[in-house]
Amino acid sequence: MTKPTVVTLNDLKVACENCSLSRLCLPMGLDEKDVTRLDQIINRTKPHHRNDYLFREGDTFKGIYAVKTGSIKTYISREDGSDQVLGFHLPGEIIGLDAIETGSHGCTAKVLETTAVCLIPYEKLEKLSVEIPSLQHQMFRLMSREITNESNMLILLGKRNADERLATFLLSLSQRYKQRGFSATEFNLSMSRNEIGNYLGLAVETVSRLFTRFQDEGILKVERKHIELLDLEALKGICDSSPRQNNHQNSA
Amino acid sequence: MTKPTVVTLNDLKVACENCSLSRLCLPMGLDEKDVTRLDQIINRTKPHHRNDYLFREGDTFKGIYAVKTGSIKTYISREDGSDQVLGFHLPGEIIGLDAIETGSHGCTAKVLETTAVCLIPYEKLEKLSVEIPSLQHQMFRLMSREITNESNMLILLGKRNADERLATFLLSLSQRYKQRGFSATEFNLSMSRNEIGNYLGLAVETVSRLFTRFQDEGILKVERKHIELLDLEALKGICDSSPRQNNHQNSA
DNA sequence: CGCAATATTGACCACTCTCAATGAGGGTGG
């Protein structure tokens, strides 16, 4: 059974500061030798700049990326030119796990601001996972976490109104920054209003209006990219409000 | 790199007919001895009946379930009593991968109709994956696939109108049944209208109205649980229609 | 047989999208 230790993506985040997955595994029982082996397969890449692509839809899958600093968005394009933003990826987070199955990327990863990433070649990672059981264990957990994250997103998009979506989104950013040692209440939004709206299934205008309203209500202060969360409790309250529809499908 | 073979969940589905994961691995290079080992760790359980629980939110994670026959829904409950259906799981599909990380289930799995499942104890599976590299490989693919599936769902909920959601849902069922060797155009809906609506982020009434309209338009014929898809091309056409909102967030 | 759960249908309305115009930065080039 997986031990419910507190060790998870958090630790990976710390690890990534050193452009290494080492600390991801250390607490799982990896010895120094194994850590070194893991470090050795990781490619350090030079910093990427705004609008660079880490990979595009259809690209051959080379490996997974760990964000060191900066931020990345992943999205899928449709033929008609419309996009769907799948996620924003902050330092310490992993990108590309969805490409393992098919061997090619199903989405595009675009750099939002100057960003440093590590590339972990998948073939080597898989081989190493066979040799280092605790690495395999951690990989399973990482992917499991990803599935859980997406499930949470499904709830947000399926049942939440605009207020709840934006509040949830802001709290998510807050928490993720906090875990990384940054301020939980003051940070910069590296993505545009349009990208936020796209991600949350809302029109840009709705996002903009909500920012204005939340600000009027004293919940936050926002000035272009800079945002300050003044009342986290209020935001949490918004997230917990009653769902848009009270489905009674728990019948049978 | 993962080889883009056609071997994937499909094969697992066939495998599950024998209440075994064996055939999942056979094409990946497992020899007979390994297959036997895999078979040995799988628990065959007696059939479950409508409204039984495979597991509930908070239950300790014992292992993943493979659906042999029947169907399962997974959902998350909120304090206020409302639910969010996360998915419907047909024969050959896997449930519970999201619980690996935390060691306890984050959602509830409820039986929709008389259903047979296999329980694959996770600890044993993980150990075996270390010893059988191609099993580990397949596990990674399985989880990756799950992530991709959920991403697709995000698009559906984020950008699609009611017509597109229902059409996509029906085609998904169609395809999954087809892969299992059942009819792609005629099957029974084991879930209620309410559960469909909940899953798709729509009100029950909307689902009901859409069924009626699709029927009037000659796209399908539906009688309570029984459904017949008369015009698959029309359904596909509905899925490909223009998105609800034409976001231009692919600016930068 | 009767009640409860499910499904269907109609009327109404609210949330959020769409369309449109304006404002505010940020970058580029003269």
Added chain:
DNA sequence: CCACCCTCATTGAGAGTGGTCAATATTGCG
């Protein structure tokens, strides 16, 4: 260094999709 432009953000007005409420089948189960 300023003018211009282009993108992004904000704000307003109107419309439409789909949710809510309610009444009525329909079915299935005890």
